[in-house]
Amino acid sequence: MLLPRFEYHRPARLDEALAILAQHQGQAAVLAGGTDLLVGMKHKLMKPAHVVGLEALEGFGQIQEQEGMLLLGPMLTASALAGEPGVRARATALALGAGVLGSPQVRNRATVGGNVCNARPAADMCVPLLALGATALLQSAHGAREVPLSEFFLGPGRTVRTPGELLCGVKLPAGGPGVGSGYQKLGLRQALEIALVNVAAFVALEDDGQTVKTARVALGAVAPTPILSPGAEAALTGQVISEELIRQAAQAAAADARPIDDHRGSADFRRQEVLVLTRRALQQAWQAARQD
């Protein structure tokens, strides 16, 4: 299995990268960690004439915090995110998802930008980011735009990103007191696994420490893209959090899931697991919100 031939570009500046993408629209693939792109290219699913490596771009691997927001550089690896204390504390679900993605070798290469742009329905970083209310920061030679992740994914492997655009970062509200998140993944094995179902939950409590101000539940592998559960959000918002409320929200999430039968599991089983994993993820989020 050899890679198809291509020309390799290693831009050192963002404007250079955007100019290359503009020049080779549709002919250029963006290489971040390569753990998906290079596999796809070896299987000849893609044969880009140009590959644009982001490895030399300055600042693309950094985490910044400003005005209550976390700004994640697209080249941050899964291992960096899983191990970074700031991410573990302020975006717990993301650190948990990044920590169970693939294998150690994959986590040392796979990036948050790659995970988001590949838009797999079960992606271990996309589902947490959706629950955390993240926004994709896109730039092209012609300008910049911000797209909430809830509007970013179009289908398996498809996003609103145009060929001339580069994902330059992911922005999300940094958690603090009264805010918590959790992540649950069910696979058929413990490692190198694509989730059968994965669920991330986010809870922000009012100052009273028990009324839900904001909540989001994101579901993976039960629709063509990672999805938010509007039912779970409606069940939780404004209510006093309790085990019973969490059970109701989990039922609403299961009702919002649109799973299919495939070689990894049946639709019925997946729906049942949405119920279980949503409950666990919400309990995790609630516990984290109480601890702050």
Added chain:
Amino acid sequence: MAKQTIEITVNGDRYEVAIDPWRSLAEVLREDLRLTGTKIGCNQGDCGACTVLINGRSVSSCLTLAVEAHQREVTTIEGLAKTPQELHPIQEAFVEKGAVQCGFCTGGMIMSAKHLLDKNPQPTELEIRQGLSGNLCRCTGYNKIVEAIGDAARRLNPAKEGQ
């Protein structure tokens, strides 16, 4: 399409090689630098036989372009021991514990073990198994490998023994 010249440091030696950009680091290590201890198994990042360290972190060299290793430090199984006449303590432990059978996975297993022990000098059995979760072995059933890495941890940190 022109070849690109890259500078890489492999096991402490600096190389300048002109390569086609679509070649993987595993291919360049094996075919150009003749470092054939790095094996190519699945060639798609699942089996771990091609594991090397880049700037100290374990990666699948089959899923890394050689051009991406430009100006980086690569360590392969050949570079683990201090001299060609010696074995690294992880290698010694693999030999003594019978963790090597056909040997195809061994280089990758040891590089993953090296990455694990560099980060976590006293791993639990579960942490060892998690550290090896990107490496497949079809001979040993893994138990001997897990034992060898536990043993290597004790060899590398004799003072901290006694839990």
